[in-house]
Amino acid sequence: MAAMLEVKDIHCSYDHVPVIQGVSLEVNEGEIVAILGANGAGKSTTMRTIAGLMHPTSGSITFNGIDITKMPASSSIKRGLSYVPEGRRLFAKLTVRENLELGAFTSADRTGVAERLEEMFELFPILKSRAAQTAETMSGGEQQMCAIARGLMSRPKLIMLDELSLGLQPSLVEKVFETVREIRKRGVTILLVEQMVQEALEISDRGYVLQTGRIVHQGTAKELLNSDEVRRAYMGM
Numbered sequence: 362m363a364a365m366l367e368v369k370d371i372h373c374s375y376d377h378v379p380v381i382q383g384v385s386l387e388v389n390e391g392e393i394v395a396i397l398g399a400n401g402a403g404k405s406t407t408m409r410t411i412a413g414l415m416h417p418t419s420g421s422i423t424f425n426g427i428d429i430t431k432m433p434a435s436s437s438i439k440r441g442l443s444y445v446p447e448g449r450r451l452f453a454k455l456t457v458r459e460n461l462e463l464g465a466f467t468s469a470d471r472t473g474v475a476e477r478l479e480e481m482f483e484l485f486p487i488l489k490s491r492a493a494q495t496a497e498t499m500s501g502g503e504q505q506m507c508a509i510a511r512g513l514m515s516r517p518k519l520i521m522l523d524e525l526s527l528g529l530q531p532s533l534v535e536k537v538f539e540t541v542r543e544i545r546k547r548g549v550t551i552l553l554v555e556q557m558v559q560e561a562l563e564i565s566d567r568g569y570v571l572q573t574g575r576i577v578h579q580g581t582a583k584e585l586l587n588s589d590e591v592r593r594a595y596m597g598m
């Protein structure tokens with residue numbers, strides 16, 4: 362069976378400076394897959410390109426059998442591909458509830474939105490108690506939960522999570538990653554980008570390690586966790 366997401370040999374540039382130089386990867390339905398690597402390796406660019414926020418100069422991206430290489434992000438969202446950007450990007454002055462409702466903006470079905478809100482409050486009880494609070498008054502961890510919940514409001518088949526751990530204390534990182542597992546249990550496939558290599562691999566099925574725009578290692582999470590080279594380069598061992 363074809364993979365849910367197939368990225369084939371994409372190249373991306375900023376102002377003609379090549380940043381992604383032939384990245385190929387696959388995500389199968391039901392998997393948690395991690396894109397790993399150091400600062401500036403091109404992880405976010407890869408994800409932004411899959412999301413349709415920028416387009417590759419060559420290569421292709423297929424989602425559920427449909428070529429989305431040149432599609433705008435708004436079309437990909439309607440097809441079930443959601444993206445939670447690095448740094449959360451919540452609307453600071455809007456309440457938690459309003460931020461979540463905006464995540465469902467592609468949906469015309471208002472009753473559906475109320476139902477989804479309830480689902481999100483069940484998955485993230487903390488957001489229920491903070492529903493009327495503005496996003497800017499919440500802690501980093503709560504904001505991250507809100508950003509994930511907003512990304513889930515479009516009822517995606519696949520959600521892409523960029524650097525969830527950024528700026529969170531270790532105990533919160535663990536909590537956020539637990540939530541990722543819970544989301545998968547609910548039938549959503551996950552592609553995540555992380556600099557915290559070990560922690561990310563512990564919740565993933567497979568991973569790809571990026572270095573200066575190229576994939577230098579790939580394998581099951583177990584293979585990568587056991588690889589001396591990966592451990593030395595990315596886990597400080």
Ligand code: ATP
Binds near residue numbers: 375399400401403
């Ligand atoms: P980080 O975790 O720091 O975001 P990353 O692996 O996600 O790292 P990218 O953000 O994809 O890496 O950046 C890859 C390269 O592209 C870097 O050299 C970066 O400086 C460059 N880059 C990223 N965004 C832009 C931009 N908007 N304009 C020009 N260059 C950019």
